[in-house]
Amino acid sequence: xxxxxxxxxxxxxxxxxxxxxxxxxxxxxxxxxxxxxxxxxxxxxxxxxxxxxxxxxxxxxxxxxxxxxxxxxxxxxxxxxxxxxxxxxxxxxxxxxxxxxxxxxxxxxxxxxxxxxxxxxxxxxxxxxxxxxxxxxxxxxxxxxxxxxxxxxxxxxxxxxxxxxxxxxxxxxxxxxxxxxxxxxxxxxxxxxxxxxxxxxxxxxxxxxxxxxxxxxxxxxxxxxxxxxxxxxxxxxxxxxxxxxxxxxxxxxxxxxxxxxxxxxxxxxxxxxxxxxxxxxxxxxxxxxxxxxxxxxxxxxxxxxxxxxxxxxxxxxxxxxxxxxxxxxxxxxxxxxxxxxxxxxxxxxxxxxxxxxxxxx
Numbered sequence: 001x002x003x004x005x006x007x008x009x010x011x012x013x014x015x016x017x018x019x020x021x022x023x024x025x026x027x028x029x030x031x032x033x034x035x036x037x038x039x040x041x042x043x044x045x046x047x048x049x050x051x052x053x054x055x056x057x058x059x060x061x062x063x064x065x066x067x068x069x070x071x072x073x074x075x076x077x078x079x080x081x082x083x084x085x086x087x088x089x090x091x092x093x094x095x096x097x098x099x100x101x102x103x104x105x106x107x108x109x110x111x112x113x114x115x116x117x118x119x120x121x122x123x124x125x126x127x128x129x130x131x132x133x134x135x136x137x138x139x140x141x142x143x144x145x146x147x148x149x150x151x152x153x154x155x156x157x158x159x160x161x162x163x164x165x166x167x168x169x170x171x172x173x174x175x176x177x178x179x180x181x182x183x184x185x186x187x188x189x190x191x192x193x194x195x196x197x198x199x200x201x202x203x204x205x206x207x208x209x210x211x212x213x214x215x216x217x218x219x220x221x222x223x224x225x226x227x228x229x230x231x232x233x234x235x236x237x238x239x240x241x242x243x244x245x246x247x248x249x250x251x252x253x254x255x256x257x258x259x260x261x262x263x264x265x266x267x268x269x270x271x272x273x274x275x276x277x278x279x280x281x282x283x284x285x286x287x288x289x290x291x292x293x294x295x296x297x298x299x300x301x302x303x304x305x306x307x308x309x310x311x312x313x314x315x316x317x318x319x320x321x322x323x324x325x326x327x328x329x330x331x332x333x334x335x336x337x338x339x340x341x342x343x344x345x346x347x348x349x350x351x352x353x354x355x356x357x358x359x360x361x
Contacts, residue, residue: 011111011119012056014039014084016046017063026061026089029103035110035119051082059085059114061106085113086212088181113215161231163250164194165350166280168343169273169296170235171266173200173288175316177209179336180286181216184235186340189218191347193282195235196224196244198269200262200288203240210237228252238264246276262292270296279304284339285330286310288320297329308332308339 013035017023020042027037038055039047047053087110111119172180176199201209206223213235214221224236230250238244240263242254257263266285270293273281283300285293287310297307309321311333324330332342 010034010036011107011114011116012036012038012058013110014041014054014057014060015063016041016043016060018042019063022063026063026106029100030061030106030110032100033103033107033119035107054082054084057084058116059087059110061087061089061110063089086215087113088212088216161229162192162233164230164232164234165192165347166282167194167196167230167246167273167277168282168284169266169270169300170195170197170284170286171199171270171288171293171296171320172197172286173262173266173290173292173317173320175287176200177212178287178316179310179314180213182336183284183286183340184213184217184219184221186337187217187219188344189233191219191344192232192350193343193347194230194232194250195219196230196238196246196269196273197235198238198264198266200264200266200292201240206237206239213237224252224254226252226254238269240264243268244272246272248276262290266293267296271299274299274303274305277305281305283307284309285321285324286336287315287317289317290320291323293320294323294327294329297324298327301329306331308334308342310339311335 013030015023015026015030015037017026023040023042027040030037038057041047087106089106107119111117170180170183180197180199199209210221210223217235219233219235221235221237223239224242224244228236228251230236230246230252236244236252239254241257243257243265245253245255247253257265257268260268270283273283274296281300281303282305283293283297285297285307300307307324307329309324309330309332310318312318312322314335315321321330321333325333332339334342
């Protein structure tokens with residue numbers, strides 16, 4: 001007599017968040033979607049590194065509102081623990097949720113990160129519906145821009161990586177990781193742009209930052225290495241203690257930063273982008289304190305490039321972007337999502353212009 005197959009267990013989740021009310025809301029959403037919350041703690045209450053302290057959790061749902069130094073410290077502690085996958089959720093989205101949809105979306109995302117085909121046993125799983133969200137609280141599908149035939153960069157010879165049409169320097173400090181996550185999550189695959197990111201952060205957090213950003217976007221995010229080549233769809237994170245030297249062919253060399261108040265230096269990163277790409281260069285300043293980026297924005301504008309910035313209301317600290325606005329360097333301001341939408345629209349305009357040229361005007 002054949003033995004019945006053991007019944008699959010619901011996905012086990014640990015919920016970590018600073019606000020108790022939002023943690024409880026997340027727990028209710030996940031329970032309603034058929035998941036099992038085995039641990040609910042604040043960042044200060046994180047268990048030590050032993051696997052058993054996580055009570056069998058398969059994945060961690062993390063709510064860090066602003067990505068500041070406290071959030072980075074939490075991520076560092078998680079990096080020292082068991083190698084459990086992390087999924088981020090925005091507390092604002094949790095507060096605004098009025099129905100079960102967010103719970104279903106989170107369940108699908110958590111299951112995917114944990115390597116589960118389904119977040120709950122088949123017998124109890126809720127009816128499957130087509131989902132249009134692939135990131136936690138992103139609210140969109142990364143549609144390929146070139147699918148419309150309008151915005152893809154020409155493929156490189158031999159089918160290799162595409163050369164960028166433009167290169168954009170991204171600068172961020174306090175509150176930057178959260179803003180960058182929202183910005184990159186909104187961007188579609190197939191953009192003909194390359195990106196170089198300078199985020200004020202400790203060296204031990206760089207790989208973790210790149211890894212978490214890479215999970216949130218169809219673009220390719222990695223820490224830059226000497227000898228890299230920047231292609232369309234790449235986001236290269238500038239290492240601590242280094243300054244990039246960029247070539248118009250996409251080549252990347254890293255040189256010692258030398259003396260600088262800020263590390264990585266947004267100014268020197270933007271100056272490198274401006275020097276290599278001229279009028280095809282761009283800069284976006286996100287949440288941050290201080291004046292790093294001001295000199296770099298001036299150089300971008302001087303060479304005919306474009307500067308945008310995160311609007312004050314969505315910044316944890318807006319002084320870095322505010323100073324560039326006050327000098328008249330910033331041509332457009334918006335939330336991280338609006339900045340991403342503006343960039344997508346720019347890609348479409350450039351593609352249409354190129355198509356007109358190919359057709360003879």
